[in-house]
Amino acid sequence: MKPRANGIDYDALVETDRVHSRVYTDPAIFADEIAKIFHRGWVFVGHGSEVPNPGDFRLKRIGAMPVIMVRDHAGKIQLLLNRCRHRGATVCQDERGTARSFRCAYHGWTYKLDGALAGVPYPEAYDESFRREELGLVHVPRIAEYRGFIFGSLSAVGIQLDEHLGCAREQIDLFVEMSPEGEIDLSPGAQKYNFAGNWKLQIENGMDGYHPPVVHQSIVEALEKRLGRKLETYTGQSRAMTRDLGGGHVMLDYRQCQGNRSLNMTTTYNGPPSNSFQAEFVDAIRRRYGERRGAEILQASGTHLLVFPNLIILGVQLRVINPLSVAGTEVTVYPALLRGVSDAINQLRLRGHEAFFGSGGMGSPDDTEMFERMQIGFAADVEPWVYLGRGMRTERRDDDRTTAGHIMDEITQRAIWRHWKKLMAGEGGAAKRSRSARGAYRRAAGIEAQRAEPPT
Numbered sequence: 001m002k003p004r005a006n007g008i009d010y011d012a013l014v015e016t017d018r019v020h021s022r023v024y025t026d027p028a029i030f031a032d033e034i035a036k037i038f039h040r041g042w043v044f045v046g047h048g049s050e051v052p053n054p055g056d057f058r059l060k061r062i063g064a065m066p067v068i069m070v071r072d073h074a075g076k077i078q079l080l081l082n083r084c085r086h087r088g089a090t091v092c093q094d095e096r097g098t099a100r101s102f103r104c105a106y107h108g109w110t111y112k113l114d115g116a117l118a119g120v121p122y123p124e125a126y127d128e129s130f131r132r133e134e135l136g137l138v139h140v141p142r143i144a145e146y147r148g149f150i151f152g153s154l155s156a157v158g159i160q161l162d163e164h165l166g167c168a169r170e171q172i173d174l175f176v177e178m179s180p181e182g183e184i185d186l187s188p189g190a191q192k193y194n195f196a197g198n199w200k201l202q203i204e205n206g207m208d209g210y211h212p213p214v215v216h217q218s219i220v221e222a223l224e225k226r227l228g229r230k231l232e233t234y235t236g237q238s239r240a241m242t243r244d245l246g247g248g249h250v251m252l253d254y255r256q257c258q259g260n261r262s263l264n265m266t267t268t269y270n271g272p273p274s275n276s277f278q279a280e281f282v283d284a285i286r287r288r289y290g291e292r293r294g295a296e297i298l299q300a301s302g303t304h305l306l307v308f309p310n311l312i313i314l315g316v317q318l319r320v321i322n323p324l325s326v327a328g329t330e331v332t333v334y335p336a337l338l339r340g341v342s343d344a345i346n347q348l349r350l351r352g353h354e355a356f357f358g359s360g361g362m363g364s365p366d367d368t369e370m371f372e373r374m375q376i377g378f379a380a381d382v383e384p385w386v387y388l389g390r391g392m393r394t395e396r397r398d399d400d401r402t403t404a405g406h407i408m409d410e411i412t413q414r415a416i417w418r419h420w421k422k423l424m425a426g427e428g429g430a431a432k433r434s435r436s437a438r439g440a441y442r443r444a445a446g447i448e449a450q451r452a453e454p455p456t
């Protein structure tokens with residue numbers, strides 16, 4: 001049977017080696033993917049280091065829903081929907097800050113940091129049917145954490161976070177263990193930008209090893225000049241790989257590359273790190289993790305990973321993709337510092353981050369330009385197919401769990417689309433929600449059945 005959902009034949013739109021450009025341009029498909037991907041499965045929301053102390057909060061989104069990530073007075077991280085239970089206004093407008101409570105500016109309903117309704121002005125006009133304990137801010141039904149990464153799911157039922165992350169967990173470990181304390185720090189803040197294109201263009205591009213020597217020719221040449229040698233990455237002999245980890249998670253795997261050791265390559269955009277930095281870093285990692293694990297960590301030098309659907313961990317940064325409309329996307333980029341290394345090493349990471357990914361950087365702005373050109377090009381859909389067949393015949397099962405190929409192959413794009421189709425056609429474990437699941441949603445969210453419908 002064809003995977004048809006909401007009248008859309010997803011099987012006809014996504015083939016093994018090509019996709020119809022309607023998947024980037026159709027508002028009905030966009031609405032369907034917000035419902036089936038972002039409002040059901042696990043979505044990355046933020047990192048614990050963004051809210052280190054009670055009262056610290058950040059505004060976030062899960063799909064279309066505004067969310068407050070806040071550390072409550074007990075030290076627990078809460079994900080609260082940013083919607084007053086009186087008449088629906090957002091109760092928090094600041095992107096980040098520290099609060100003792102959240103007070104809605106419209107009629108003054110005030111909520112505690114754990115979401116409970118603390119009080120309302122002129123309460124005497126309400127009768128006994130007004131049950132304050134049922135009128136707290138709604139909690140995102142499921143919240144889970146992996147090594148400081150906070151994920152939320154708007155579905156009360158579905159697979160556990162560990163199962164969702166699968167093989168991606170090992171890559172997150174490698175990224176986090178670049179810190180001798182096993183912790184990253186996002187406290188420096190973030191930069192945000194929007195582009196006039198579909199959100200999937202960014203996740204495909206983040207895991208695209210074919211484009212760098214073309215789109216980023218200038219920085220590749222500058223880097224080669226500074227290093228005094230050719231980069232082997234973009235040659236036929238390259239040992240860098242594209243890898244499908246399953247579950248929509250994919251990566252560019254540089255672990256076998258010469259020179260990808262110790263401080264991440266990204267830091268070298270401003271010139272190679274000095275020998276003393278290298279030695280200091282290598283020593284700290286070996287002391288903390290031992291010779292064997294230390295060697296793995298240094299060889300990986302972080303990761304280059306997509307955690308489906310909205311988190312890219314790339315060199316020295318986290319990149320979060322928020323879909324706003326079918327042709328509008330917001331990207332938030334967080335440079336990640338390492339706990340337990342010198343300020344000088346963290347400065348090196350920051351400067352490397354700015355050189356490539358900053359708004360005046362030599363890398364990201366070029367990618368963004370390509371997304372907008374693609375979105376314009378998609379309008380010419382007399383011939384609507386987008387071709388993703390590169391490396392089809394040389395894909396290989398690399399170990400028990402993953403499929404790999406040359407760094408310039410389109411394994412990663414094909415894997416993203418395979419998983420996307422599975423979710424969109426309603427075959428994924430979390431993609432179907434039964435009546436009992438709706439009930440569970442209401443209970444978990446603290447919503448009375450007669451008063452609210454779950455997100456669909």
Ligand code: FES
Pocket residue numbers: 084085086087088089104105106107108109
């Ligand atoms: S809408 Fe929030 S207090 Fe009225």
Ligand SMILES: [Fe+2]
Pocket residue numbers: 205211212215216363364367
């Ligand atoms: Fe790029």
